Amino acid sequence: MPREMHLVGYCCVTPTWHNNGAWRHFESDGIEALNPERYENIARILERGKFDGMFFVDVLMLNDMHGGSFAPNLRQPGQTWMLEPMQLLSAIARVTTHLGLSATMSTSFYHPYHIARSFATLDHMSGGRAAWNIVTSTNDNEARNFGKDALLDKAVRYDFADEVVEACQALWRSWDEGALIHDRENGIYADPSKVHYVNYEGRFVRTRGPLTTPRSPQTSPVLMQAGSSDRGRQFAARWAEVVFTLHADKAHMKAFYDDLKGRVIKAGRDPGHCAILPGIDVVIGETESIAREKADYINSLVSAELGVAEISNAIGVDLSEYPLDKPVHDMEITQGARGMLDLILQGAGDKTLRDAGYIWGVRQMAPQVIGTPAMIADFMQEYFEADACDGFIISPSLSPTAYAQFVTGVVPELQRRGIFRNDYRGRTFRENLRDHGGG
Template identity: 70%
Template sequence: MPRQMHFIGFCIAGPNWHHNGSWRHDESDALDALNPARYENIARILESGKFDGLFFVDVLTLYDSFGQNFRANIRQPGQMFMLEPVQLLAAMARVTTHLGLAATMSTAFYHPFHIARTFATLDHISGGRAAWNIVTSANDREAQNFGLDRLMERGLRYDHAEEVLEACHALWNSWDEDALILDRENAIYADPDKVHYVDFEGRWVKTRGPLQTPRSPQGSPVLMQAGSSERGREFAARWGEVLFTLQHDKADMQAFHADIKARMQKYGRPPEHCAVLPAIDIVVGETESIAREKAEYLNSLVSPELGVAEIANHTGVDLSGYPLDEPLKDMEITQGSRGVFDVILRGSQSKNLTLRDAGRHYAISELTPQLVGTPQTIADRMQDLFESEACDGFVIVPSLTPSGYVQFVKSVVPELQRRGLYRTDYTGRTFRENLRS
């Protein structure tokens, strides 16, 4: 079967996603950010477009790096993570039958037993469609919400995460596939010889087991990850089944894609067992001019100052004292994501952007490539990236919800299907099966 694209939908359980002005648009559903019906509707739309899945990005603090307070992110909603994603996914599972469902959960704050039970339960609820977006966390504010002073040293976070993954897999495997007997006549619900203690003990993590949740349909959730640092890439090559990436151009995408696939070899993993999916932002119009007008109006709603605050939040560097109209320079990153800052810096330096300019660009799509055009021209660009081995598909991050998803599903998806680049129906029973089909 010819290679086909994979799509994952990007979600945040809050008003804005990557575009900080979209909540002001009349078509936006952002004012329903606390209503679960909003997310159920999005799930239905994505399943109608045969998406592999969706995932919720999540952070465990109200951002306050800019000016050391949260005023900028409250007055105008930047990325606000308002609801707990796993509970939303349980609701979304009940209105879909094929769509993969992924939540972010941090290895820094959640014990492997909690993680393993949560995703085993979601996998049962969804009939084999659960996924875990693994993060190690990047901000001491998150640690302080969990009673800690600071995060573990950056160099140790992935080592700790490796141990958490090993413990989780031991717990998921504590029930054999055929442990449930369900024999009423002989009064045997489960075979105790097929349920096992784990007795896992590592440097940081200890758990006795077994998990009290029986083995789930997939055995373990699909594992997502977004690390772009050297250590993050190595972690991804060992564990990742879906990688959420952010690059500006085809050459960077190709280099990242090739690097991950090469690293997988030493872990004995076939390259098709990890889908590398760069994020793209889509604005579709019936004509090129209509698409540009839509994008220009939508982008006019952003706040560059809030964009600067978002850069501060995502890097952990308080930019409130930096001049807005001077070029953005490199700086030491001790909090937040160095990988995120490197993307911002490369995009800014290549265009000699001031901090205000960088803030405006970041406000529009957090420097995710914004593809603006007709269904045909957008499909052309996606096809070129896909066939150039720059990716295995895409994380779709619409500027405007839900209409961005609706327009993509109704116009771009059929064009890609016509070209034989995208599935016309689901072929797998589980999320993992669809990813590997």
């Protein structure tokens, strides 16, 4: 079967996604950010487009890194306040039948027993469509919300995360296949011999088990991850089935793709079982000029100052101490989320901090792809066939309009070219991911 790309829709329970001014657009559903019907509608659109899944970002604090205040992120809403995504996905599971459902949960704050039980439950509720976006967290203020003074060192956080995933895997397998036998005649509902203690004990993590939740359709959820540092890539090579990444151009995408696929092979895994999906923001028009006019207007609503505040939050460094006209490459920053900072510098060139804030406010370092459906498909096909990716995380600058335009315009183009499925062929999220390869 020819290689076909994967598509996952990007979401946050916030007024806007990457473009921090899009909520101001008259077509935006951003003012409905707390209404679950907003996300149910997006999910239905994505499922009509045969997307592999939808993916919810989550944070565990009101961002206040910039200037020591959360005011910038509330006055002009960035990705700062969010509902708990697992409960929202449980609702979405009831209005969809094929779409994979991914939520973010931090290994730094949630015990593996809680994580394993939550995702096993979602997997049951969705009929095998759950996915866990694994994060280790990057901001000490998140730690303070959970009664800790600070996060562990980054390298140790990933060691800790390895143990959390190991423990979760053991818990998900604490019920054997066929443990539920439903024998009415003999009055036996479950076979106790097929349920086992885990007794996992690592350096950081302990859990006895067994899980209270029977084995789910996928056994374990699909595992997603987005780390870009060397240690994050090592973690992804061991565990990730979907990798979300941000790169400003094809050369950086290709370098990341080749490096991570090589690590997956060294980890003893099938590289086709790790789909690498860079994020792209799309603005679609009936003609190129219409699309560019739309993008110009949407981007004119962006706040560069908020973008700088969002970079502060992303890298864990207060940038309010730097003048906005200072060239980014002259800023000696070594602490914080270095991997994220490197991604920001990819697109900064000799630009100032204000310029970087505007770029971040427009697309958060993902390419903003502007054009007709055929032009968008051309871009995606070029990167896909260059083995720079296995598909894309689609983050429209305008929701829900651009999701619908992508599904009605771009998806048929990809299908006509034979590089995207015409229908779902699997029953679970993992089956659909592996049905047509990952590179």
